Amino acid sequence: MLKIAQSADAAVSAITEGSTVLIGGFGTAGQPIELIDALRRHGAGNLTVVNNNAGNGDVGLAALLGAGLVSRIICSFPRQVDSYIFDDLYRSGKIELEVVPQGTLAERIRAGGAGIAGFYTRTSAGTPLAIGKESRMFDGKEYVLELPIRGDFALVKAHISDGMGNLVYRKTARNFGPIMAAAANASIVQVSEIVDTGALDPEIIVTPCIYVDTVVQVDADATHGKAKA
Amino acid sequence: MLKIAQSADAAVSAITEGSTVLIGGFGTAGQPIELIDALRRHGAGNLTVVNNNAGNGDVGLAALLGAGLVSRIICSFPRQVDSYIFDDLYRSGKIELEVVPQGTLAERIRAGGAGIAGFYTRTSAGTPLAIGKESRMFDGKEYVLELPIRGDFALVKAHISDGMGNLVYRKTARNFGPIMAAAANASIVQVSEIVDTGALDPEIIVTPCIYVDTVVQVDADATHGKAKA
C-alpha cells in the first residue's frame, strides 16, 4: 500500500548503511535530485549506487559521492565534462567502479525486476568488458551471459502519481525510472503532482502501482524540467 | 516506411508458404480476425503459428487451422471449451503442438524482438515442460534456459495508428500485440482508426512505428470490442 511521505527526508529515512540504491536519471533528466539530497542529509554510508552516470557538477548524485557515502558505483558512463567529483574519488581509489554497457545495464535492471536469472547478449562480446564473463555461441555468434541487478531501494523521479502510486513520466526523463522501480525491494518516487486515483487514464500508466512503495511531492518548479537559470 | 494497405487481403499478400506467423490476441480479445480471415483466403500453407491459444469456435484462428494451413502451433493454452477444431486436428496427428508456459511464451517473444539469445527462468523447472531443456542453478534454485521466438510476420490488432505506424491499443486487447510487432521481420497491423501523424500524444504510444510495416483500417464496429450479438 502506497505511503505518501510529507518530505523527501521522510521518504528516504528507511535507507540503511550498505544498501544498494538504484537511482534514476540520464544526466540530470529524470534524476531525483531532491531525494538524493535527502539521502545525503540522511547520511547512510557505504552505499552501492546504480545510475547511468556518476554525477554532474557538484549537485545531486555528484554531491552524494562528494559526501563520501558511496563506496561502489555501477554505471555506463562515469566520465563527463563535469564529473570532477567522481573523477577525483576514482583516481584516489576511494570509489569502486563497475562499467557496464548502457543497454546491458538497462537489461540487467529489467531482468532484476522480471525474475530473469541471466540472459545472453551480443553486447560486449570480444571486448575488454566481457573479460571474466561467461560467453556462449548461438547461431555462430558469441553472446555474453549477464546477470540481473536488483536494489534494496530505488530513487525515481516521475511526473505524476495517483493516490495508489500509478506513475507517468515526462519525455526523456522517463529513462531508467520504470525499470528501477520494478527492480527494487522498495521504490521511493518523487513527483511534481499527486492526483486522485482514477484521474489517470489506465491506458497511459507507465509504472503500475505494484512497483511503487513511497511517493513524495516536491516543488513542481524544480521538476518540470525547465531551465532554472 | 509504413505501408497503408487498402484491404486486409492486400495487407497479408506477401506471406509465403512455410512462414512463421505470430498472431496476437488472448482468446478473441486482440485477435486480428480480419487479417486471419484474409490469410486464410490467401491460402499460404504449412504455417507455424504462435498464439496464446489454438482458436475458439470456428472463426478466426480456428478457421485458419480448419482450412489446413497450419502445420505447427506454439501456444500456452490450446485446450478450451470451444477449441474443437484444434482438438480434432491434434488428435488425428494433423498439427504439431509446442506447449509453452504463458509467461515463458511472452518472454521468448520479447527476447526475439530485443536481441536476447536466451534467458533463464524458474518457470517450468522440475516439470515435464522442462524435459530436454538445459537448466542451471542460480542462488540455489533451478532455472531453465529458454530461447527467443521470432516470426517472419506478425498479425496484430491495435486500436489506433497514426500515419507513421505508431500504435495504441485498447484495454486487455493489448496483450501480445506490442511484443509480437517487435519480434517479426514484418508486422501487419489492423486498426479501427488511422489518425494524422502528431495526433497521438508521444507519451502514450505503446508500439513505436519502427516495429510496424503495414497498417490496414478495418470496420470499426468489428474492432471496438463490443459484443456483437
Added chain:
Amino acid sequence: MSFHTVEHLDAAPLNRDAMAKLVAEDIPANSFVNLGIGQPTKVSDYLTPERGVILHTENGMLGMGPQAVGDAIDLDLINAGKIPVTELPGTAYFHHADSFAMMRGGHLDVCVMGAFQVSAQGDLANWSTGGDDSIPAVGGAMDLAVGAKDVYTMMTLFAKDGSSKLVTECTYPLTGLGCVSRIYTDVATFILENDAVYVRETFSMSVDELRSRVPVELLTYS
C-alpha cells in the same frame, strides 16, 4: 503467524462459496493478488473494497473489477478466464511480457489456484492429469507457481475414488516445486511451513479422521 488448530466437527463440509470466503478472509489487506481460472475466481466475490486488495490478471491488467454485466460488457476487457470484467479506479494496462514480468519477478503477494494434487513439500500439480489422450495446456499456471510470494490452492480433499489429493509425492505432472503455502479444501485447511503440514481447521471431520485418510504426516497447532 501462529494458529490454534480448530476442529469443527458439527460443520458440514464447505461448499465452493464457503471455501472462497475463507480464502478471501485470509488474503492480507492491501495485497496484490492473482486469482486463477475457475474456482479461485469466486474469491473476488468475498473481497470487499475496504480490504484494498488489488487484483492482477495475467492478460495485462492490474486493478481488475467485478465481472461485467449488460452494457458494461466489452470484449476488449476480459480476465484470464476470458470472462468480461470491469476496471476500477487506478487500473493500469500493460502487455503480456510486462504482465508476466510482474508475476515472475515476485511482485504478487498471493495467487490462488485450483489443484489436482499438492504434496507435503508444497509441490503443485494442476495443469494436466497426464492421460495419454489429454491435450496439454498450461496457460500461466507455472509462472504463477514460481512467481507469487504465496500460493494458495483450492480443491476438494478427496478424489471421487476416496484417495487424498494431499499426497506424499504428486503423481500427476508437476506445475511447480515447493511453491504451495496453503491448501483450502472442503473438509480442512492446511498450512505448509517449516517443511511440515499443519492442520489449521477441519470441517465435518476430526484431525484423527483426516490422519486416517491422508497419507501425509499432519501436525497440529497447540
Added chain:
Amino acid sequence: MSFHTVEHLDAAPLNRDAMAKLVAEDIPANSFVNLGIGQPTKVSDYLTPERGVILHTENGMLGMGPQAVGDAIDLDLINAGKIPVTELPGTAYFHHADSFAMMRGGHLDVCVMGAFQVSAQGDLANWSTGGDDSIPAVGGAMDLAVGAKDVYTMMTLFAKDGSSKLVTECTYPLTGLGCVSRIYTDVATFILENDAVYVRETFSMSVDELRSRVPVELLTYS
C-alpha cells in the same frame, strides 16, 4: 550496391561539416538512425525532412527533432549527448530497457559513431584509449555496435603522429567485432564488404598515396 572509385585530387580534405554532409547523403531515405555523441550529431543538420529519416536517441525517444533553442529548451527532453532537443510529429517515448531492446534487436537501420580505430575486418575501437589513467566509460557504444544493421564511422584518417586509424588490428580496446560497414574520413571514404576494404572516394590525395600510408590492403571499384 556498386560504386566507382573516384579520386578528388584537387579537393581539400573534408572538414567536419563536409564529412557530416557526406554521411547524411548516404543514409537511405526513410531509415531509422541513431547518431552517436559528438561529431555524428552534426549529421542531422544535413538530413532534410523530405528524406524521412527518423532519429532514435538511446535515452528513450524515437522521432527526435533538431536541437532546442530559447524557450523550447526543456531539460526533460535531451539527446544522448545531454543536449536539449525537440520532438517531431510522430515522436514516441519509452524507457531505457525498451530503447536498448530496439537497438539490440536489430531494428535500427544505421548508426553513426566516432572512432579511434577501425580494423580491416570492421572491428571498432571508440570507447577507450586504454591509458592507465583513463576512466573507462562506454555508454551505449557497444550496444549500437552490435545492434544497428549498418555501422558508419567518422574520424580523421590519420592520428596526430601520422599513423593510420584504419588498421590491420585495433590496438585500442574494442567496442565491437566486425561491425563497421563504412568509414568516413577527411581524406577518403571506405566501404567494408566481402571481407575487404574498398576505397570509394578520396579527397586531396590519390589512392596510391593512401596505400602508401594505410597498412591495410585497399581495393578500388572499377
